Amino acid sequence: MSFAATLGLVALVQIGMPKLFATPDNSQVARAALWGGREIATLALASFVVGLATTPYAAFHFHRITPYGVLANLAAMPVVSVLVMPAGLLGIAAIPFGLDSIFWRLMDVGIEWMIVVTQWVAALPGALGRMAAFGTGPLLLMAAGIVALGLLSSRLRWCGAAAIALATFWAVTAPQPDILIAGDGRHVAVRGGDGRLHVMSAGRDAFLLREWLSADADPRGAADTSLNDGVSCDQSGCVVRAADGRLVAMSLKPESLADDCARATIVVTSYPPPVDCAARVFDRDALHRSGTVTLRRIGSGAEADYAVSAIHPRGVDRPWSPAIAEAKDSSARSARTGLSKRTPQRPVDATPAESDLQAED
Secondary structure, three states, X not given: OHHHHHHHHHHHHHHOHHHHOOOOOOXXXXXXXXXXXXXXXXXXXXXXXXXXXXHHHHHHHHOEEOOOHHHHHHHHHHHHHHHHHHHHHHHHHHHHHOOOHHXXXXXXXXXXXXXXXXXXXXXXXXXXXXXXXXXXXXXXXXXHHHHHHHHOOOXXXXXXXXXXXXXXXXXXXXXXXXXXXXXXXXXXXXXXXXOOEEEEEOOOOHHHXXXXXXXXXXXXXXXXXXXXXXXXXXXXXXXXXXXXXXEEEEEOOHHHXXXXXXXXXXXXXXXXXXXXXXXXXXXXXHHHHHOOEEXXXXXXXXXXXXXXXXXXXXXXXXXXXXXXXXXOOHHHHHHHOOOOOOOOOOOOOOOOOHHHOXXXX
């Protein structure tokens, strides 16, 4: 984000920010400059450009957009430049002489002012915009557009603006997952007919729920009771109906698996499922290998299926996220995996061939 902000400022100067304001020989501009008008306008324009340059990365990582960033910068940055930073530097220089405490107090005054400004801006109507999660494709296209605007000096730079506009449309229209399953299998979020997520939980992980809701641009909190609307639970597990009418089940006891396999399309459990389970099963072993998974419905009607995306895709080995070693018993694992649709196994025909029969048989 710092690189994007710097590049935005470089692009602003390159395009001609100094030329956006009249020269000092203009009497009206000169009078305005005496009162700081030109400096305030320059700060506002720079803050606006920096905010635009960093917005794609803030939306991608934090799923938030701050439309009042310019206002906060105008109120806080003069105090930071005049009081906070000089006091910090003077405080460091005064440490060997034991005279640094007064500078830290001055710095504290400036920081308290920054906190007051942020709280005031955050309380304004519409101060927080929410952005649903999108993939790396739109982000890379936006980054390429920002680079083109900042580095190119010819008219080709405006191709960057077209790339940013296209990436914005791509990000806004990105499809959202219909089902989210935590890596430990204890939390499952299902998108219902109302378009919102409904959560089945075998515990309470407020951080995970906040992240899921934030990525879905959902303003609800982790403790909101509406998260459990439409969820039916008993001692054996929970079940909820997805937007397409299919059932998603969380089996907490092995004796409930047979019923869940018969009724539900998706089953999440910590126990090995029955061999003839017709549902798509995500058990402990499958989730241990894949991590958190998301399912997105593709198609419609009876032929609809779910596309699965995993945090640890099979066969992908990253230095910061090593692939989990495959188990030796691949046949047993393939019978239980949730990353492919379950099909009942055919019974083995043990009848000997006629050529193997002896005369006395």
